[in-house]
Amino acid sequence: MxxxxxxxxxxxxxxxxxxxxxxxxxxxxxxxxxxxxxxxxxxxxxxxxxxxxxxxxxxxxxxxxxxxxxxxxxxxxxxxxxxxxxxxxxxxxxxxxxxxxxxxxxxxxxxxxxxxxxxxxxxxxxxxxxxxxxxSGAVQYPGILQLLLHFMWTWIGVIVQEDDNSESFVQNELPTFSQNGICFDFIGSFPKLTFTSEFTEMLEKGHDMFQVVMESTANVVIIYGEIQTIMNLRTLLYLSKFENMTLKAKVWIMTAQMDFTSVGIQRNWDIHFIHGALSFGIHGKDxxxxxxxxxxxxxxxxxxxxxxxxxxxxxxxxxxxxxxxxxxxxxxxxxxxxxxxxxxxxxxxxxxxxxxxxxxxxxxxxxxxxxxxxxxxxxxxxxxxxxxxxxxxxxxxxxxxxxxxxxxxxxxxxxxFDQEGQLIVGFDIINWVTFPNQSFLRVKVGRVDMKDSSNISFSIFENSIVWPSSFNQAWPFSLCNDHCHLGYSKTKKEGKPFCCYDCLPCPEGKISNQEDMDDCFQCPDEQYAANDKDFCIQKTMTFLSFEEPLGITLVVFALSLSSITALVLQIFIKHKSTPIVKANNQNLTYTLLISLLLSFLCALLFINRPERMTCLLRQVAFGVIFSVAVSCVLAKTIIVVLAFMATKPGSRMRAWVGIKLAYFIVFSCSFIQATICIVWLAISPPFPDVDMHSMTDEIVLECNEGSTVMFYCVLSFMGFLAIVSFTVAFLARKLPDNFNEAKFITFSMLVFCSVWLSFVPTSLSTKGKYTVVVEIFSILSSSTGLLGCIFCPKCFIILLKPELNSREQLIRNRH
The missing domain is CATH 3.40.50.2300 (Response regulator)
Known part of the structure; x- marks a missing residue:
């Protein structure tokens, strides 16, 4: 026609x-x-x-x-x-x-x-x-690429006519499409009809190619041809009806070299297949x-x-x-x-x-x-x-x-025209709309023009586009697979083009806040990943404070235990003239009770927002005070052993038994611990710090110990004193003495060592403010062990069994 x-x-x-x-x-x-x-x-x-x-x-x-x-x-x-x-x-x-x-x-x-x-x-x-x-093709082909990228059509098919121009298009232009993220499910061709003898061959090749198109998962197909190409395409579509081939809706993208033309036999053939198609057309005007x-x-x-x-x-x-x-x-x-x-x-x-x-x-x-x-x-x-x-x-x-x-x-x-004889004009983007009476409209929905030598201007009015009927006027997708949603990242499928991929959930602590991300990324230090791993949430500042229930509970326990210790001290001072108080060095007893009182109060330094002064004081105070307490226990134990040995006839131990030895033990042990703490403060003192990583959803305000080695040196020295005290007390636990403290010290040192031996793995396995809670609990429980095991039996006798706390009873038991 x-x-x-x-x-x-x-x-x-x-x-x-x-x-x-x-x-x-x-x-x-x-x-x-x-x-x-x-x-x-x-x-x-x-x-x-x-x-x-x-x-x-x-x-x-x-x-x-x-x-x-x-x-x-x-x-x-x-x-x-x-x-x-x-x-x-x-x-x-x-x-x-x-x-x-x-x-x-x-x-x-x-x-x-x-x-x-x-x-x-x-x-x-x-x-x-x-x-x-x-x-110029320098305008059309980038325009087609921009159209594909605008609608995110990354999985497409290509049909070309067999000629030199099409070969140039496939070899020179399609690689540029791939470089910009476009994949091809197929690149098919159909022969250009030149002689009648080739008509049957063209139909056979065209039928095979058309079957590939219909079986493809790509919803968008680019057709590169010339003026007669649309006649060939109509013929293949018409003949497909007799092959029982399933026809699927496709968004055809036609190059400007094509145009609607037909021969007489195609007069009444259906043209609905181009309904919703997009084509690049030479700019025209009435x-x-x-x-x-x-x-x-x-x-x-x-x-x-x-x-x-x-x-x-x-x-x-x-x-x-x-x-x-x-x-x-x-x-x-x-x-x-x-x-x-x-x-x-x-x-x-x-x-x-x-x-x-x-x-x-x-x-x-x-x-x-x-x-x-x-x-x-x-x-x-x-x-x-x-x-x-x-x-x-x-x-x-x-x-x-x-x-x-x-x-x-x-x-x-x-x-x-420019110097190369090229008409300076762009392309119109045409949307084809067909009607039952075999008429159609070409609706201009966009424009592509050369902006400069290296850029084009692209505009599209997507709301004006009529899509093929099978898509129910919804924006068609043309992807190898569904988008990877937020919280997932892409991973390549082996043997498939790069547009085909699987979706893997983001690992812990990482997110993806866009579809089809190549990799998940870590949230900033001050933020953490949401449960769906699709966005980051601001972390909250946290520390063990006096206002929260856990902090209040620890404060109550610390104050209660310190009050009990003060009460015990008052009882001992009030009954200082009784035999049970005088036994085992009265001054060591007072020193031990005072150190235990300070130990309970020392726990309060670990609560509330870390400050420079509290960070410097709390570990040093804890180390020195506990060393005094344990050294007092050690001195008491050694005095008991030496006192028993001095009672033997001809024993030279009498010269060692006395108040001076006790003071020497306490002072020397405390001095060593104080020296360790001074060295610690001199080389790498504790300081307020922010822990961004130990807790997922919290920023922990804490005291950085500065030198971890020095911190464990302090603990090790206290552990050494406790083990020596436990060993000596264990050996002296059966000495025949009515007021022998050795067996009580044995139990107290057993509690003390158990608490601090369990502290190390527990503190390493806990995070955030709960590490501080573990240390406070260790201080309170170990101090309570000393207070309970050593002083509870004595207080029981002083308050409830005063008849046992008399010189006559002591002499009677001894005889």
């Missing part, structure tokens, strides 16, 4: 072009327009070259050589007349048409305007003769008066235009008298049929992008000729002479004027 207003508007437009400056009209008569359907030459005889069947290159060569012959005599390179010289040629829309005509016309340096896809060539000698009305011009066109008004008669018979499915068309199945043509009654699949009354390119090309050539003539001839006698002079110009003289000039067309737009 010939499509005059879509990609072949020539017989209708050539006279429309003449409505203007008579000089421009004369210039237009020297412009020859080639297409894959016809080669039209406006001349007195209106010669037509039909290249429609099988797209045979020989017809293009024939038409090109005929331009170089005398009118009516096919003798290439021999022209007797000078009134029909070729000024320029417009060719298209297929690249092979342009390439074939260039083979002949380049020899004569004839300007060639390409209104379709330009032929791929690396020959720099051919480039100066081409003027591309079709926008030209004033074009619709009116189309309405008055009919065969009766154009007696010399044979092409419109053929078009009329094909478009309205009728025949004229004396026509070669078989009219058995058709009605007669009246010539009064209206073009606006034709469905869009047969004829579009709007000016398409290809038609608009031809329109601009014709006027660009006319203006270039006009400028060239104006620069050479300052005085003109008449319009006829002006036009006559123009006809004698050589084609190669135009090139200088065609480069880098601009003009305003009648549609109100500026038309210009």
């Amino acid at each position: 010939v499509k005059c207003a879509i990609s072949k508007p020539l017989p209708i437009l050539h006279k429309y072009y003449q409505s203007g400056d008579p000089v421009i009209a004369g210039i237009i008569s020297q412009i020859y327009i080639f297409s894959d359907t016809i080669t039209f030459k406006k001349s007195p005889t209106h010669e037509l070259f039909d290249n429609r069947i099988y797209f045979i290159a020989s017809w293009t060569y024939l038409a090109s050589m005929d331009l170089l012959s005398t009118q009516g005599n096919f003798i290439p390179n021999y022209k007797c007349d000078t009134h029909n010289n070729v000024a320029a040629v417009i060719g298209g829309p297929n690249s092979d048409i342009c390439a074939n005509m260039a083979t002949i016309l380049n020899i004569y340096n004839i300007p060639q305007f390409i209104y379709g896809s330009a032929p791929g060539t690396n020959n720099k000698n051919e480039m100066p003769f081409f003027y591309r009305l079709f926008p 030209v004033p008066g074009f619709q009116t011009f189309l309405k008055i066109r009919n065969p009766t008004t154009e007696k010399g235009d044979g092409f419109i008669w053929d078009f009329w018979e094909e478009a309205f499915d009728c025949f004229f008298p004396n026509s070669e068309v078989d009219g058995l199945a058709k009605g007669p043509c009246t010539g009064e049929e209206k073009m606006e009654t034709l469905p869009g699949t047969v004829f579009e009354t709007s000016m398409s992008g290809h038609s608009y390119s031809i329109y601009n090309g014709v006027y660009a050539l006319a203006h270039a000729l006009h400028i060239m003539h104006s620069s050479k001839f300052k005085h003109r006698a008449s319009v006829d002479k002006r036009r006559r002079d123009l006809l004698h110009q050589q084609p190669w003289q135009l090139h200088h004027f065609l480069r880098s000039f601009s003009f305003n067309n009648t549609a109100g737009e500026t038309v210009s």
